[in-house]
Amino acid sequence: MSDDAANTSPLLQRFLQYVKMETTSDAESLTVPSTPGQLELGKLLVEQLVAMGITDASQDKFGVVVGSLASNHLPSDQAATLVFNSHIDTSPDASGKNVNPQVITYEGGDIEVGHGVRITYKETPALEQLIGKTLITTDGSTLLGGDDKAGVAIIMQLAHFLAEHPNLPRPNVKFLFTCDEEIGIGPESIDLKSIAGTAAYTFDGEGAGSIDEATFSADLATLHFAGVNIHPSTGKDRLVNSIRAAGYLLSLLPAALSPECTEGDQGFMHPYEIKGGVANADLKILLRDFDTDQLRAQEQILSEAVLQTLKAFPKLKIDLKVKHQYRNMAEGLKREPRAVALAVRAHEKLGITPKLEKIRGGTDGSQFTAAGLPTPNLSSGQHNLHCEREFACLEEMQQALEIGKQLVQLWSDEKKRPA
Secondary structure (H helix, E strand, C coil): CCHHHHHCCHHHHHHHHHHCCCCECCCCCCCCCCCHHHHHHHHHHHHHHHHHCCCCCEECCCCCEEEEECCCCCCCCCECEEEEEEECCECCCCCCCCCCCEEEECCCCCEEEECCEEECCCCCHHHHHCCCCEEEECCCCCCCCHHHHHHHHHHHHHHHHHHHCCCCCCCEEEEEEECCHHHCCHHHHCCHHHHCCCEEEEEEEECCCEEEEEECEEEEEEEEEECECCCHHHCCCCCECHHHHHHHHHHHCCHHHCHHHCCCCCCEEEEEEEEECCCEEEEEEEEEECCHHHHHHHHHHHHHHHHHHHHHCCCCEEEEEEEEEECCCHHHHCCCCHHHHHHHHHHHHCCCCCEEEEECCCCHHHHHHHCCCCCCEEEEEEECCCCCCCEEEHHHHHHHHHHHHHHHHHHCCCECCCC
16 A cells, blocks of 8 residues: 555544544543543544434443444345444553554564654564554554554444445444443443344454454452551551552462463463552452353462461451453354354455454453354454554554455345344
């Protein structure tokens, strides 16, 4: 793709518009969605969908955006309903404010993006396949937001294409944009019965050519440590330091179960946030495994660590809570084999041999699948997620758009599942 072609690409222009809007989610917020920027981007998406001719597009009070096109190939009450989903929010792991995207033609080697940040060829294997491609990077001060505004742009461009080609055979098609995926609560405010989907696809994967057919099962452990604070000058046998207690408990967790020591099918326990002081401290730990039963084993490890910590700090109190987050989508996808099978065919029709993968994470599709809407995850050109080294590849996004078009045609002859 030439520089001129890249700069005039409608898909690129959509993407650049969306990433410049701040939509970072906030796990500490008491509102849904957790931040106002998500409502603003959702409002823009509704306006753009309506302008395309998707007149039923709407945004509810939770920020969820839905628009649809009826089947033109089978009666709507018989046709399958195909749902395309991406999430509006971006990760709170790095700033999403004042995103300043940079568009470059990648010529090889390291990429200096600014503010002392470098995307290195050595640490980013995907770059080997991207020489000559159009990349969108940050300026080094923020994340980019390709996760998942690449997916948003792809689906919006797909909606535009379908609206412009009303005679192209299609099933019932729905476009679904969710909020707060990055903090694990995206699907909680969605009535999937009203969506009535036969199958869905999230465009929320890295790189190109992958179909994620399995995800981690996930729980979140939160621990509150209540110690005893007193002036340290008189602290002997009286002071109970919550910070030291949290550190002691962490030392009891198996190092072999850390993300730093695991890969592939291996699960992990990941302490990722600690706050507080001497009197009180709060610790959050991610529990992850492809085998859901192993989450119970991880919880047992934590419970035993709590007991040992209480023995070491007799006056300490610890409150452990474990919250269900999402489950491996693999089992749910077995109930609707067309979801993965047709995704494979969509790739093959474009001359692409897809990679069927397990992802060491989750998507909204994990929860959708568990709730009865089978939802594999597809690549959308994202790379180096959740940090200032994030970038996206325009050609990979364009490939994802073409896969979306193929999926529409492949599903056009399919009927909805029997009740």
